[in-house]
Amino acid sequence: MPNNLWNPTQALALPDLDGLVYRSNLLGADRSVINIYGGNTSVKINKPDFAGRPTEVLYVKASGSDVATMREKDFAALRLADILPLMQRETMTDEEMVSYLNHTAFEPGRPRQSIETLLHAFLPFKHVDHTHPDAIISLACTTEGEATARKVFGKRMAWVNYIRPGFTLSKWIAQCVIDTPSVECVVMGKHGLVTWGNDAQSCYAKSIDIISEAETYINDKRSGKLIFGGLKTAALEQAQRQALLTSVLPIIRGAASAERSAILSVDDTPTVLDFVGREHAATLSQLGAACPDHLVHVKRQALFVDWSPAEGGDALKAKLKASITDYRARYVDYFNSNKSEGDELRDPTPRVVLIPGLGMVNTGKDALNADVSRQLYHRAISVIGGSEAIGTFESLSATEAYGIEYWPLELYKLKLAPPDRDLAGKVALITGGASGIGRATAYRLAQDGAHVVIADINLQGANEVAADLCKRFGFKRAIAVSCNVTDENAVIAAFNAATLAYGGVDIVVNNAGIAGGKPIEETTLADWQKNIDILATGYFLVAREGFKLLKQQNEGGAPTRKRGGALLFVCSKNSIGAGKGAAAYSAAKAAELHLARCLAEEGGEHAIRVNSVLPDGVIQGSNIWSSEWKEARAKNYGIQTTELEDFYRKRTTLKVNVTPDDIAEAIAWLVGPRSAKTTGGVITVDGGNPTAYVR
Numbered sequence: 001m002p003n004n005l006w007n008p009t010q011a012l013a014l015p016d017l018d019g020l021v022y023r024s025n026l027l028g029a030d031r032s033v034i035n036i037y038g039g040n041t042s043v044k045i046n047k048p049d050f051a052g053r054p055t056e057v058l059y060v061k062a063s064g065s066d067v068a069t070m071r072e073k074d075f076a077a078l079r080l081a082d083i084l085p086l087m088q089r090e091t092m093t094d095e096e097m098v099s100y101l102n103h104t105a106f107e108p109g110r111p112r113q114s115i116e117t118l119l120h121a122f123l124p125f126k127h128v129d130h131t132h133p134d135a136i137i138s139l140a141c142t143t144e145g146e147a148t149a150r151k152v153f154g155k156r157m158a159w160v161n162y163i164r165p166g167f168t169l170s171k172w173i174a175q176c177v178i179d180t181p182s183v184e185c186v187v188m189g190k191h192g193l194v195t196w197g198n199d200a201q202s203c204y205a206k207s208i209d210i211i212s213e214a215e216t217y218i219n220d221k222r223s224g225k226l227i228f229g230g231l232k233t234a235a236l237e238q239a240q241r242q243a244l245l246t247s248v249l250p251i252i253r254g255a256a257s258a259e260r261s262a263i264l265s266v267d268d269t270p271t272v273l274d275f276v277g278r279e280h281a282a283t284l285s286q287l288g289a290a291c292p293d294h295l296v297h298v299k300r301q302a303l304f305v306d307w308s309p310a311e312g313g314d315a316l317k318a319k320l321k322a323s324i325t326d327y328r329a330r331y332v333d334y335f336n337s338n339k340s341e342g343d344e345l346r347d348p349t350p351r352v353v354l355i356p357g358l359g360m361v362n363t364g365k366d367a368l369n370a371d372v373s374r375q376l377y378h379r380a381i382s383v384i385g386g387s388e389a390i391g392t393f394e395s396l397s398a399t400e401a402y403g404i405e406y407w408p409l410e411l412y413k414l415k416l417a418p419p420d421r422d423l424a425g426k427v428a429l430i431t432g433g434a435s436g437i438g439r440a441t442a443y444r445l446a447q448d449g450a451h452v453v454i455a456d457i458n459l460q461g462a463n464e465v466a467a468d469l470c471k472r473f474g475f476k477r478a479i480a481v482s483c484n485v486t487d488e489n490a491v492i493a494a495f496n497a498a499t500l501a502y503g504g505v506d507i508v509v510n511n512a513g514i515a516g517g518k519p520i521e522e523t524t525l526a527d528w529q530k531n532i533d534i535l536a537t538g539y540f541l542v543a544r545e546g547f548k549l550l551k552q553q554n555e556g557g558a559p560t561r562k563r564g565g566a567l568l569f570v571c572s573k574n575s576i577g578a579g580k581g582a583a584a585y586s587a588a589k590a591a592e593l594h595l596a597r598c599l600a601e602e603g604g605e606h607a608i609r610v611n612s613v614l615p616d617g618v619i620q621g622s623n624i625w626s627s628e629w630k631e632a633r634a635k636n637y638g639i640q641t642t643e644l645e646d647f648y649r650k651r652t653t654l655k656v657n658v659t660p661d662d663i664a665e666a667i668a669w670l671v672g673p674r675s676a677k678t679t680g681g682v683i684t685v686d687g688g689n690p691t692a693y694v695r
């Protein structure tokens, strides 16, 4: 039940515009009232324009913002006097409407107004809310939608049948209210609710009251009913779910990435596990989307995988492959049956995959997009449940759904998005990502669009890097995992964590390392073993697990178009140049490089590229330059430790110092699409050092 969250002390005497922002955020705080990115709110205010003339200004939510977090700057401001004459028109196309509204801007620099702006403009009230509450949509999505809603609201409600948002719907809504001024709200068939008020507080209170009435009605009817049918498949224990998910997510990801690399998210909350295990879930999930907002993020139908845990993991893999192929074919049929001239097929991959016993998997172009789909399907479950409690759920028809999915205004919004970066939708696992070269690489790859897994023995450092990456680049763009690369189980666990978080991995940067050196007779067996363990064995374990995962993803894709992946080894000048006084380190670094080249040969047929970067003398920002290693190297060259940076610069051909960012730049190229035809390659990033010239 939505609570009235209005805090009179906090919101006391808020001016109209601040009241609008406060109210919008409160509405968005409860996702059963307004979906993420859904709904819109407005206020009409008198203000002087740039020349001091009194003007009635409509502040309305801008397209693409989310009410839960929006600020004053996220509202479009339009001159109402220029908009109101449109009420006299009979028709207006979407393009005419958008172009007209663009000309009514009150001040420059504000974002573009919502597609539903006219609805707000035409209603003769100061504050207007247009929400998509679960309970209202449940009423509006039953077969007898109007009659059902009337049972709750009687004559206090006006009803409009479903049509696509735009000029006509806005006019219908305004006309209902003008014709019957006593109504308190408008319920929109298969869409949502419109409410209003003279001030922000009363407008908000009206929205909450109306929604609560609907919810009370549904809850009364629901009581004692098994809405989704009896339990057919009980949820597996968490450990079993995770084990099965780690084995099938790469296959789903491979299959879901045919058009564009997808990021997955998993939801195994009790609500979802209960829904997918119920008798009617297979049927209900195929009926269609409840409203335009859901449709955009969950597609018309979820993919329901008809599997039960008794059949085992191999059967699940086989069923997933077959059912995704079948889903894509059905989507193409839907497109062909509804398309108009000039329409181009959009990605036919499911956004929602429901697996009894396991939960829900969502796909998206990035982690945020996958999560929005996840959130919206929770709304869908709630809406379907509400409708079934009071009657029979009736979704948007295939034609109505197509009309939204291929609506030029919806497609135009997508076109406004910046073009994908090189590593959009890709996942990079970087060992030793908490410091130095690994950390610089994490930032560089995230900047290119990748989601990053920081795997490091230093979990605190990894957490700090991951948190900062999320702050800079967005929702779940990085995660941290604790991993000692010498521990086989820890390496396997790191890849499993990456799989559960994103569905798989595309790029593996083998980088975690140490440094140290002594003359050979002073090198203990333990010194030798440590170098071999971390640098040679560690790189082997990480590469092996990476290889397995990349091949599993290939399994999901079309056999002719392997998605493959990229492994990158951070080796060293010492991998090919003899490192005097650092034999153990240099021998282990040489082993890394040769391992990389062998794997390049093994990876070719699977579209897995393996390349290496050879840095040297990266002192700034690196932690391997501990005082002990600095002293050893300085002693080796007969200089003071304070002279090392200068020494390294002077010994390079280009007379430069090398930084972690320089190495990260080479890595970004070698793991990205611009080096698609390079494997087994070696790039030195050392300022020029003839002993390491590749031959």
Ligand code: NAI
Pocket: 431, 432, 433, 434, 435, 436, 437, 438, 455, 456, 457, 458, 461, 483, 484, 485, 486, 511, 512, 513, 514, 515, 534, 538, 570, 571, 572, 573, 614, 615, 616, 617, 618, 619, 621, 622, 623, 624, 625
């Ligand atoms: P760094 O010390 O700044 O970073 C290394 C990271 O690896 C640290 O975050 C550390 O916690 C992590 N790490 C160490 N042992 C680990 C283990 N067993 N499991 C998981 N994580 C572990 O060092 P830097 O300079 O960034 O070095 C990165 C790589 O570059 C290393 O492989 C190093 O050998 C190589 N390299 C560095 C050069 C330099 O001059 N800095 C020159 C040539 C190669």
